[in-house]
Amino acid sequence: MAEHNSYDVIIVGAGSMGMSAGYYLARRGVKTLLIDAFDPPHTQGSHHGETRLIRHAYSGDPAYIDLALRADRLWKEAEQLSGIELLVRSGVLNLADSAVYSFSGRLAEAKIRKVPVQQLDAGEIRRRWPGLNIPETFAAMYEPDAGYLYSERCITAYRQLALGQGAELLTNTSVVNITARESSVTVHTTNGDYHGASAILSAGAWFGALAPFVHLPIKAIRKVVGWFESSPAFAAGNFPGFTLGAEEGGYYGFPSIAGAGLKIGRHDTGLEWKPGTLLAPFGSEASDEQDLRRVLETYMPGAAGRLLKGSVCKYEYTPDEDFIIDRHPLHSNVLVAGGFSGHGFKFSSVVGEILADLATSGATNHNIQPFALSRFTPDHSQAGLILEGI
Structure with a gap:
């Protein structure tokens, strides 16, 4: 040897x-x-794609919260050791139509694990983030200590x-x-x-x-994200990272960082991808931009400007x-x-x-x-x- x-x-x-x-x-x-x-x-x-959310209030197995809190500490340590800014505590606003999703499980786990969270109704959401067009059926769970990582x-x-x-x-x-x-x-x-x-x-x-x-038992799925021209209400410092669950599906996103535009992606759906095959570029499917734009026009009209950039990546799903x-x-x-x-x-x-x-x-x-x-x-x-x- x-x-x-x-x-x-x-x-x-x-x-x-x-x-x-x-x-x-x-x-x-x-x-x-x-x-x-x-x-x-x-x-x-x-x-790739510049940013990933980091949040701590998980539902499901309590192991996720414990691991998220430990991961957060290790990111800060890596940031200090490398001298590279990695984590921005922008807060993460989790929005959902109450008819589609309930935050009760995550709120309960957060309370047990002492993760700071705020429960907000539609009126409070609109008051704090005026750029949002949120119906009365919506509620939110806001995590002030969460944010995003520069991936x-x-x-x-x-x-x-x-x-x-x-x-x-x-x-x-x-x-x-x-x-x-x-x-x-x-x-x-x-x-x-x-x-x-x-x-x-x-x-x-x-x-x-x-x-x-x-x-x-892993299935690789093609995913798309887009950056859209947005008003100052959605700029970093004014707007947090977010997730959104509605009849249109499950979405996530980030504020406009240094004028790059609000970034949004869809968490559910997507086409299966096999290693060694072409990963179709953004725009290959009509739904690539349409799905993202429809949600922005409905709930974040000030962030539904022209598409500034699109990108594709992959998820690896277990059952x-x-x-x-x-x-x-x-x-x-x-x-x-x-x-x-x-x-x-x-x-x-x-x-x-x-x-x-x-x-x-x-x-x-x-x-x-x-x-x-x-x-x-x-x-x-x-x-x-x-x-x-x-």
Whole structure:
């Protein structure tokens, strides 16, 4: 085994989760190699497009709130260590038609976990943010301590920090196969073979390209976002990040930052995408702009100006939209982290910490039980997960 190609841990996929894990491993003195098919940050994954929301008041499993709060602390630490501004506490305004969605579960969990939230009716929403055209049936949950992350900067910061701690990064290198034994993993790439005692697979929407070594119940979906000319009422400093649930669907967005226009995307719907196929550019589907513009014209008319820019990225959905953080069904020295289902970026700092925990000590103090692969099999065994199509 060639010494210069040998590592303690090899990370396949150096996007948000992988780059973070690379830093937390290298910081612990672990000899780490990160491999990416592109040169992160890049536009071929799920981390581009300038911004991602960070919020803390989740419903569902309480693990999400605990992880979001820890992730927030780690983002601030990465910001201080790298000298790069990563997190803006703009607040996040969660809007919903009461006929479509109720905030009761999230409000209850926030109270238990002492996450600051404010419950607002339609009149209060319109008073605080006059640019909104909100019907009386709407209500909101406002998180004053939430905000947004500069997503590409986050990758850049963790890349800088990981390399500064001695991690190695192999860019523009595709993985063609992976083989694993009890105490070793070999990653076969277009630039040669690399050997590790263990591996972390964090390939995002590209997990399909790692078959047949691993099959995860993940479906990659094409998503679009647009930036629209908007009035000063929607400028950063005047308007928060937001989510919106209505009969038209589920949407999310950001204020106009430095005049770039209000950014909005749709969380639900989308076309399936397969690794290796063309990702159709923004505007290829008539609905790309129409869906976004219809919602703006209805609820945020002052942000329904001309389209300034459009972009496409990918979500990686699991059947239940909860994450996958677990060991490979057949190889205990291979970790898998994927299926972040369009709400994972904010957690990537703490997911990196979790993966470093698991790779170095075999356990983590964070609750990752909700993200076990076994939940997808009827008997809660993992054996069936290596089969195609699950």
